[in-house]
Amino acid sequence: MADSSTPESGIPTALDADRPDKDALPPGVPAPRAPEPRLPPAASALIRRQRILLIVTAGAALLSVGGLVASVFVRSPAQDAAGRRAPDPTVLTAPVQQRVLTKSVILRGTVTAGGTVNFTPVQGQSQGAAAGALLLTGIRKKAGSAVAPGDVLVEVSGRPVIALSGPVPAYRDLKPGDTGKDVGELQDALRRLGYADSDPAGTFGPRTKTAVAALYADRGYDPPNTGGPHGALDQQQLTAARQAVTTAQRAVTAARATRDGAKGAAAISAAATQLGYAEQDLATAQKALDDLVAHTGVMLPLAEFTFVPAFPARLSAVNGAVGSTVAAPLLTIDSGRPVVTTVLTQDQKSSLREGMKVQLSAEVLGQEAKGAITALGAYTTGSSNTGQRNGSSGSGGQSGSSGGGQNSGGDTPQARAGYPLTVTPDTELPAPWLGLDVRVTVTAASSNGPVLVVPATAVSAGADGRTSVSVRAASGAQNRIPVTAGMDADGYVAVTAAPGFRLAAGDAVVVGQ
Structure with missing residues (x-):
C-alpha cells in the first residue's frame, strides 16, 4: 500500500517536505502557500539593465519619427518663398542642318497589273452542233497563279483554254484559209512557243495547221477540227471531191488514148477537143479539192484560246467551280x-x-x-x-x-x-x-543642292516684317539673326542669313521656351 504523503508518481517533492501534514489541519482551514523562490542578486541586476536599454531605444525611435514629421510639415519662411517662385525658364533648341530639302507627299x-483580260468561252463549231450548255470541267491554273504563254488555264466541256501572247483581242474562230492581223498574231505566238510556221504572214495555211496541231498534242489534247471531232463532218465532202478528181483524171487518160489512136484529121481534132475538156474538168475538180482541203482541218476555235497583251500575267479570278455552268466572265487575267x-x-x-x-x-x-x-x-x-x-x-x-x-x-x-x-x-x-x-x-x-534648314518653329517675324532666328550660345545668351526664308517642307524651312550675319550648320536655334 502506497504512502498517503506522496503524489501519484510515488516520488516525494520538496513542497511536500516543507508543508505540514495536510491531514493534521483542522477542517475548513486552507493550507499555507509555499514561499516564491528568490533570484540571485546578479540575475536581478541584469534584468534591470535590459529594461533601461529597452526604454532608451523606444525613446530614440519616437524622437526620430517626430523629427521626420517636423521636417515634412514644418517649413521655414525661406523655404515657403522658394516654393512659390516660378521655375527657371527652359529653352528648347534644335541644330541648324545643311542638306537637300525635299517636299514629299x-x-x-x-x-x-497594267491591264486586264476578261475571258468567257462561247459555243462554237468545236463543240459540235448538238452540244449543250458549257460546263467548267477542270481548273488547270488556280486564281493567283502566274500565267505563261501556252499555259492551259481551265477546261470547258473537256476542252482546253490556252493563253497565247498577242495585243489584239480574239474575236472569231481562226480556221484554215482565214487571213488577217489576228492570224498573223497567232503565227507570231506559235513561233514564240517554238512551233515552225512558214506560211505567209496573216494566212492560215497548212504550216499553221501543223503548228496548231502540235500545240494541242504537246498539251495532251486532240486538235480541234472544222469537221468536229476527227473532222467527221468534213469527210463526206472531202471524199466526194477526191472522187471527182479521180473521175476527171480517168477521163483525161481516156481522152488522151482516143486522141493518140485517132486516124484522120477530123478524128484527131475531135479527140483533141475532148481531151481539152477532160483536162479542164480535171483542173476544176483538183481546184475544188485543194480549196476544200485548204479550208478544212485543224483550226483554233474562239472558245479555246485567249490572247494576253503582255507578260508577266496572273490569273486573278476563276468565276466558277468544277461542274458549274460557265458564267461571264469565266476568267480574269x-x-x-x-x-x-x-x-x-x-x-x-x-x-x-x-x-x-x-x-x-x-x-x-x-x-x-x-x-x-x-x-x-x-x-x-x-x-x-x-x-x-x-x-x-x-x-x-x-x-x-x-x-x-x-x-x-x-x-x-x-x-x-x-x-x-x-x-x-x-x-x-x-x-x-x-x-x-x-x-x-x-x-x-x-532645293537646288544642300541648303541651311531649321525647324519652322525657329523662324519668327518681327514687327517690321523681317524674319529671324535666335541662336543660343554655349553661355546661354541668345543672338537674333535676320534671315531670308526659302522653301518649306516637312516642318523645315530653308534659310539664308542676312548680309553681315553668320549662321552655320550645327548652331543651336531656339524653337521654344
Missing part, C-alpha cells in the same frame, strides 16, 4: 507590268504633276522600288465612273455568250471620289508585289 496605293494606282484629294493634286519621282515601299516584304507619275486623271465620283488602265478604251471585244469571248483593256471601278493617279515603276516589280497596299512617297519639290 505620302500616299497609299495598290499594286495592280492581269496582264503586263504592274503599276501602282491611287486616288488624290484636291489638296494633294495641287502639288503633283506627271513625271515626278516616286519612292515605293512594300512594308510587308521589306522591299522598295522607284518610279514616276505617269498619269494624273480628271476628277471622278468613284461610284459610276471607271478608270482606264494602260490607255485602252476597253472596247476590244465583248464578254459573255452574246459576243466574242474576250474583253481586253482593264476597266476598273474607282474605289472613291478623287483624282486617279498612276505610278509606273522604273523596273518591273516582282510578282509578290501584285495586289499589295504600298506606301507612295512623291517628291513634290526639292
Whole structure:
C-alpha cells in the first residue's frame, strides 16, 4: 500500500517536505502557500539593465519619427518663398542642318497589273452542233497563279483554254484559209512557243495547221477540227471531191488514148477537143479539192484560246467551280507590268504633276522600288465612273455568250471620289508585289543642292516684317539673326542669313521656351 504523503508518481517533492501534514489541519482551514523562490542578486541586476536599454531605444525611435514629421510639415519662411517662385525658364533648341530639302507627299496605293483580260468561252463549231450548255470541267491554273504563254488555264466541256501572247483581242474562230492581223498574231505566238510556221504572214495555211496541231498534242489534247471531232463532218465532202478528181483524171487518160489512136484529121481534132475538156474538168475538180482541203482541218476555235497583251500575267479570278455552268466572265487575267494606282484629294493634286519621282515601299516584304507619275486623271465620283488602265478604251471585244469571248483593256471601278493617279515603276516589280497596299512617297519639290534648314518653329517675324532666328550660345545668351526664308517642307524651312550675319550648320536655334 502506497504512502498517503506522496503524489501519484510515488516520488516525494520538496513542497511536500516543507508543508505540514495536510491531514493534521483542522477542517475548513486552507493550507499555507509555499514561499516564491528568490533570484540571485546578479540575475536581478541584469534584468534591470535590459529594461533601461529597452526604454532608451523606444525613446530614440519616437524622437526620430517626430523629427521626420517636423521636417515634412514644418517649413521655414525661406523655404515657403522658394516654393512659390516660378521655375527657371527652359529653352528648347534644335541644330541648324545643311542638306537637300525635299517636299514629299505620302500616299497609299495598290499594286495592280497594267491591264486586264476578261475571258468567257462561247459555243462554237468545236463543240459540235448538238452540244449543250458549257460546263467548267477542270481548273488547270488556280486564281493567283502566274500565267505563261501556252499555259492551259481551265477546261470547258473537256476542252482546253490556252493563253497565247498577242495585243489584239480574239474575236472569231481562226480556221484554215482565214487571213488577217489576228492570224498573223497567232503565227507570231506559235513561233514564240517554238512551233515552225512558214506560211505567209496573216494566212492560215497548212504550216499553221501543223503548228496548231502540235500545240494541242504537246498539251495532251486532240486538235480541234472544222469537221468536229476527227473532222467527221468534213469527210463526206472531202471524199466526194477526191472522187471527182479521180473521175476527171480517168477521163483525161481516156481522152488522151482516143486522141493518140485517132486516124484522120477530123478524128484527131475531135479527140483533141475532148481531151481539152477532160483536162479542164480535171483542173476544176483538183481546184475544188485543194480549196476544200485548204479550208478544212485543224483550226483554233474562239472558245479555246485567249490572247494576253503582255507578260508577266496572273490569273486573278476563276468565276466558277468544277461542274458549274460557265458564267461571264469565266476568267480574269492581269496582264503586263504592274503599276501602282491611287486616288488624290484636291489638296494633294495641287502639288503633283506627271513625271515626278516616286519612292515605293512594300512594308510587308521589306522591299522598295522607284518610279514616276505617269498619269494624273480628271476628277471622278468613284461610284459610276471607271478608270482606264494602260490607255485602252476597253472596247476590244465583248464578254459573255452574246459576243466574242474576250474583253481586253482593264476597266476598273474607282474605289472613291478623287483624282486617279498612276505610278509606273522604273523596273518591273516582282510578282509578290501584285495586289499589295504600298506606301507612295512623291517628291513634290526639292532645293537646288544642300541648303541651311531649321525647324519652322525657329523662324519668327518681327514687327517690321523681317524674319529671324535666335541662336543660343554655349553661355546661354541668345543672338537674333535676320534671315531670308526659302522653301518649306516637312516642318523645315530653308534659310539664308542676312548680309553681315553668320549662321552655320550645327548652331543651336531656339524653337521654344
